[in-house]
Amino acid sequence: MSELALAAILLVPLAAAALLAALPDDRTTAWLNVLACAITFLAALSLLAVRPAPGHFLIVDDLNIVFIVLTTFVALTTSIFSRSYIGHELESGRLTSVYLRFYHSMYQTLMFAMNLALLANNLGLMWVAVELATLTTVLMVGIYRTEAALEAAWKYFLLGSVGIALALFGTILVYLAARAVVGEGLDAMAWSVLVQKAAGFDPALLNLAFLFLLLGYGTKVGLVPLHAWLPDAHAEGPTPISAVLSGLLLNVALFAILRFKSVMSANPGALAPGPLMVSLGLASVVFAAFMLYRRQDIKRLFAYSSIEHMGIITFAFGMGGPLANFAGLLHMVLHSLTKSAIFFCVGHIAQVKGTQRMPDIRGLTVSHPVLGWGLVLGVVAIAGLPPLGLFMTEFLIVTSTFARQPLLAIVLGLSLLVALGALLARLNGLAFGEPQGRSEPSRASFVPVGAHFALVLVAGVWLPPALVAWFQYVARILS
Amino acid sequence: MIDRLALDIAHLCAGGLVLVSFMLLYQDRLTGLINTFALHALVVSFSVAWQAYIQQAPQLYITAAIALGVKAVVIPLALHRIIVRLGIHRSIEPVVSIGQTMLAGIGLVALAVMVMLPVTAQAGTLAREDLAFALSVILLGLLMMISRRNAVGQVIGFMSIENGLILAATGAKGMPLVVEISVAFSILIALIVVGIFLFRIRERFETVDIHLLHQHRGEQP
Numbered sequence: 001m002s003e004l005a006l007a008a009i010l011l012v013p014l015a016a017a018a019l020l021a022a023l024p025d026d027r028t029t030a031w032l033n034v035l036a037c038a039i040t041f042l043a044a045l046s047l048l049a050v051r052p053a054p055g056h057f058l059i060v061d062d063l064n065i066v067f068i069v070l071t072t073f074v075a076l077t078t079s080i081f082s083r084s085y086i087g088h089e090l091e092s093g094r095l096t097s098v099y100l101r102f103y104h105s106m107y108q109t110l111m112f113a114m115n116l117a118l119l120a121n122n123l124g125l126m127w128v129a130v131e132l133a134t135l136t137t138v139l140m141v142g143i144y145r146t147e148a149a150l151e152a153a154w155k156y157f158l159l160g161s162v163g164i165a166l167a168l169f170g171t172i173l174v175y176l177a178a179r180a181v182v183g184e185g186l187d188a189m190a191w192s193v194l195v196q197k198a199a200g201f202d203p204a205l206l207n208l209a210f211l212f213l214l215l216g217y218g219t220k221v222g223l224v225p226l227h228a229w230l231p232d233a234h235a236e237g238p239t240p241i242s243a244v245l246s247g248l249l250l251n252v253a254l255f256a257i258l259r260f261k262s263v264m265s266a267n268p269g270a271l272a273p274g275p276l277m278v279s280l281g282l283a284s285v286v287f288a289a290f291m292l293y294r295r296q297d298i299k300r301l302f303a304y305s306s307i308e309h310m311g312i313i314t315f316a317f318g319m320g321g322p323l324a325n326f327a328g329l330l331h332m333v334l335h336s337l338t339k340s341a342i343f344f345c346v347g348h349i350a351q352v353k354g355t356q357r358m359p360d361i362r363g364l365t366v367s368h369p370v371l372g373w374g375l376v377l378g379v380v381a382i383a384g385l386p387p388l389g390l391f392m393t394e395f396l397i398v399t400s401t402f403a404r405q406p407l408l409a410i411v412l413g414l415s416l417l418v419a420l421g422a423l424l425a426r427l428n429g430l431a432f433g434e435p436q437g438r439s440e441p442s443r444a445s446f447v448p449v450g451a452h453f454a455l456v457l458v459a460g461v462w463l464p465p466a467l468v469a470w471f472q473y474v475a476r477i478l479s
Numbered sequence: 480m481i482d483r484l485a486l487d488i489a490h491l492c493a494g495g496l497v498l499v500s501f502m503l504l505y506q507d508r509l510t511g512l513i514n515t516f517a518l519h520a521l522v523v524s525f526s527v528a529w530q531a532y533i534q535q536a537p538q539l540y541i542t543a544a545i546a547l548g549v550k551a552v553v554i555p556l557a558l559h560r561i562i563v564r565l566g567i568h569r570s571i572e573p574v575v576s577i578g579q580t581m582l583a584g585i586g587l588v589a590l591a592v593m594v595m596l597p598v599t600a601q602a603g604t605l606a607r608e609d610l611a612f613a614l615s616v617i618l619l620g621l622l623m624m625i626s627r628r629n630a631v632g633q634v635i636g637f638m639s640i641e642n643g644l645i646l647a648a649t650g651a652k653g654m655p656l657v658v659e660i661s662v663a664f665s666i667l668i669a670l671i672v673v674g675i676f677l678f679r680i681r682e683r684f685e686t687v688d689i690h691l692l693h694q695h696r697g698e699q700p
Contacts, residue, residue, distance in 0.1 A: 127660065
C-alpha cells in the first residue's frame, strides 16, 4: 500500500506531464493539472501514516517526509492559482495554446523532478533530479520570449548548470570516500548507508567534497555570492513559476545540502559544516536586506526577500542544535507558504495593473481590497512581525544564537530590522494612498492565498503539539 | 593490480584532455573553436572507452558512444550550421589577452593538482591522477566561460566542463549511474543549448553575442 503511494508521488506527475503535452484543450488541461497535483498530495499525506521500507533508489525518512508534504501541498495550491493566472495570460495573448501545453507539461515534470530529488536514496539519482528540475525551470523562465525573459533564462542556465556541475564533482568525491569503506556499487551512494558508515570515511576527501557540494547546491539555493540568477529568473518568468521557485525549488537544493551536512557531522575528523553555512547564510541575509531598498520591480523585491529568508534558514541549520534546527525547519515551511502566497497576490496584481513596476502601482487596498489586504498580510508576515508564524521562528533563531554567539545574533537581528524597514516602506506605497494607473477588475481565485495565510496565521498563534513533537524529533536527528 | 601500460594510456588520455582544454582557451575563430571542441569530445570518448576496457565495465561503452556521437559529431555539426546561418562563421572573435588567460589556466591546473593529489591518497592510482586532471579540465572550462563573450563560446565552455566531469565519474571505479548521469547531461545540452536557446536568441536578436543581452537588466527606473 505504502509502495503504491510512493509510486504515485512519482508516476502521477510523470503521466500527467505526458498527457498534458498531448491534450490540446485549454480549459480541461488546467483542471487536469490541478487534479494531478491533488492526487500527488493525497499520496504524500498517506506516507505520513505508513512508510515503505527504504530501497536502493528511494527512501522515505523523517527528514524528507516534511519536505515532500510541503512540496506537494504548495504544488497543489499553485496549480489552482496557475489556472486563473494562465486564463488571463491566454486572453491577453502573452501565451498561446501551444505554449500553454508546454507550460503545463513542464510544470508536472518539475513536480516529478522535485519529488524524485526529495525521495532519492541515492546521491546520483538526486543529482539527476535536481538537474532535471533546473532544466524545466530554465525553459519556463524563458517562456514569454521577451528580451528580459531570455536574458534571465540564459543567466539562470549558465549559473545553474555551473552549480550542478560543481555539485556533481562533489558527489563523485563523496562516492570515492564511501567506496573505500562500503565497497563498490549502489550502497556507496545510498544515504541510508552513508550516514551509518560516515565515521570511517577519509575526512580530507569529505571536506573537499562538501566545499564543492555547498557551492554547487548553494547556487541553486541562491546563497550570496552565487545568487545572481535568482532575481532575474523570478521577475521574468510566469508568476506561478516564481511561486514554485521560491517556495519549493530553493528548499530542495537546501535539502540536498542538509543531507550532506548530516554525512559530514557523522564523521569526527571532517570539517564542521556549520561555520561555512553560517557565513554564507549571514552574508545572504545582510546583502539581501540592503538590496531590498531601491527595487523598482515588485517580483524582484520578493525575489531578494527569498534570498534573505534562504539565508536565515541556512544560518539556522548552520548554527545547529535542537532549537536552531527546529526553528530553521519551521521557518522553511512557513516561508514557503508565505512567499508562494505573496507571489499569488503579486501575480494577480501585475495582471490587473498591467505592470510589475512598483512606482506605477499605488493604493491597492482601495482599488482591489482583497488583493491589497492580501499583500499587506503577506508582507507583514514575511517581514517577521507578530502574530504571524515567521515572527516566532525568527525570534527563536535570533535568541538561540544570542545564547551562543551574541555578535552573530546582533548582525542577524539588525539585518532583519533593515529588511523590515525596506519592506514596510515599499508596502506603504503599494497598498495605500490614491489608486493610480490602469486597473482591471480581478478574477483571482482566493482559495490558495487564503489557505496559505490561514496556515501561517495559525502557526503563529498555536502550533499543534503533534507537529511540534514531530519537528523537534526531526531537529534532533539533524543535530 | 592494473598493469602499467593500461594505466599509462589512461593517464595519457586524461592529460591529453587537459591539453585540448588549453587549446580551447586561445581559439579566436568560432569555426576553430567548434572543431577543437569536437577533438575534446573525441579524446574524452576514447578515454571513457579505455576505462570501460580496463575496468571491465561494459556499460561505460554507452557513455563513450554518447560522447562520440552527440558531442564529437552532432553538436559540432549543429553549431557549425548555426554560425553559418547567423553569418558569424568568418568573423574573428577577440579573445581577451591570450597570454593572461593561459597563465591563469596554468595556475588553475597547478591548483587542481595541489588540491587533489594529497586528499586522494587512498583512492587508488587510477582515480588519483584522473581526478586531478578532471578538476583541471573543469576549472579551465570555467575560465573559458568567464573569458568568452559569445553564447557559442560559453556553451562550449560548459560542454568542456561536462567532459571533465564524465572523466572524473568514469575514473571513480565502479560508480553507479554514470551512464544515466551522462545521458542526463546530454539531454541538458542537446535540448536547451542547441534546440531552443540559440534559436530563440537568434530569432530575437539576429545574433548570439550576449553582450547585447546585457542592455536589459529590468532595473532601470
